[in-house]
Amino acid sequence: MARGKKIYEGKAKILFEGPEPGTIVQYFKDDATAFNAEKQDVIDGKGALNNRLSEYFMIGLNHIGVPTHFLKRLNMREQLVRSCEIIPLEVIVRNYAAGSMSKRLGIEEGTQLPRPIVEYCYKDDSLGDPLVSEEHIAAFGWASQQDMDDILGLALRVNDYMSGVMYGVGIKLVDFKIEIGRVYEGDFQRLVVADEISPDSCRLWDLETGQKLDKDVFRRDLGSLTDAYAEVARRLGVMPKGTGPKPTLVN
Ligand SMILES: Nc1ncnc2c1ncn2[C@@H]1O[C@H](COP(=O)(O)OP(=O)(O)O)[C@@H](O)[C@H]1O
Numbered sequence: 039m040a041r042g043k044k045i046y047e048g049k050a051k052i053l054f055e056g057p058e059p060g061t062i063v064q065y066f067k068d069d070a071t072a073f074n075a076e077k078q079d080v081i082d083g084k085g086a087l088n089n090r091l092s093e094y095f096m097i098g099l100n101h102i103g104v105p106t107h108f109l110k111r112l113n114m115r116e117q118l119v120r121s122c123e124i125i126p127l128e129v130i131v132r133n134y135a136a137g138s139m140s141k142r143l144g145i146e147e148g149t150q151l152p153r154p155i156v157e158y159c160y161k162d163d164s165l166g167d168p169l170v171s172e173e174h175i176a177a178f179g180w181a182s183q184q185d186m187d188d189i190l191g192l193a194l195r196v197n198d199y200m201s202g203v204m205y206g207v208g209i210k211l212v213d214f215k216i217e218i219g220r221v222y223e224g225d226f227q228r229l230v231v232a233d234e235i236s237p238d239s240c241r242l243w244d245l246e247t248g249q250k251l252d253k254d255v256f257r258r259d260l261g262s263l264t265d266a267y268a269e270v271a272r273r274l275g276v277m278p279k280g281t282g283p284k285p286t287l288v289n
Pocket residue numbers: 046047048049050051052053062107119120121122123124217219232233234
């Protein structure tokens with residue numbers, strides 16, 4: 039499929055104009071960045087794995103009635119999505135303490151939280167994506183109260199879906215981040231899950247051993263990132279052809 043002009047190149051993906059108005063081709067790069075791009079590397083095969091995994095999760099969400107931007111996967115590295123106006127927030131859902139929450143509040147990593155906690159960060163690399171409250175979001179007009187109600191609902195539904203899917207293959211969903219986009223349908227606007235859902239944007243720990251199967255492997259130099267992501271893909275049965283043994287589902 040012929041893709042159009044490059045629209046944007048980010049840290050992990052490139053966006054191109056899609057074949058029809060209102061569509062975008064999302065190209066998944068092999069680049070890995072962490073700590074606001076202070077740490078960088080190119081990791082062979084990461085893009086293809088994230089393309090596959092994000093497809094898998096977005097299709098599942100669409101099936102259970104959670105709207106997403108996903109239309110279809112085009113090839114190993116590209117997927118066609120609906121073009122959205124991205125709300126400038128990183129929506130984080132946490133089930134267990136880890137990462138910045140553990141640091142900020144002095145809670146040991148891995149402590150189960152009394153209930154899922156949703157946090158919002160203002161999406162701005164130059165500021166390091168700072169944590170903001172709903173007061174900031176309302177006052178600066180990043181999203182309306184109605185949007186925030188919808189975003190909370192979407193975030194919790196994605197959390198239930200992802201937690202269940204991961205639990206089914208012996209993985210604990212510690213936390214994740216999503217981005218939400220607005221799509222316009224005539225006079226109406228609707229919010230959809232956009233960007234990607236992948237081990238780049240989730241914390242995934244093996245249920246039995248606690249082994250990390252997400253971007254912390256790269257952040258904390260814990261071994262091969264592609265091996266970790268391929269393990270998640272293998273367990274889900276979405277391993278791309280030619281990158282390893284035939285998928286077997288863990289019971
Ligand atoms: N459906 C969509 N429509 C428009 N923009 C999108 C869509 N999905 C994701 N994006 C944006 O595309 C970019 C994806 O590239 P990425 O490498 O993740 O960028 P960044 O370095 O900004 O995180 C992000 O800025 C994200 O907000």
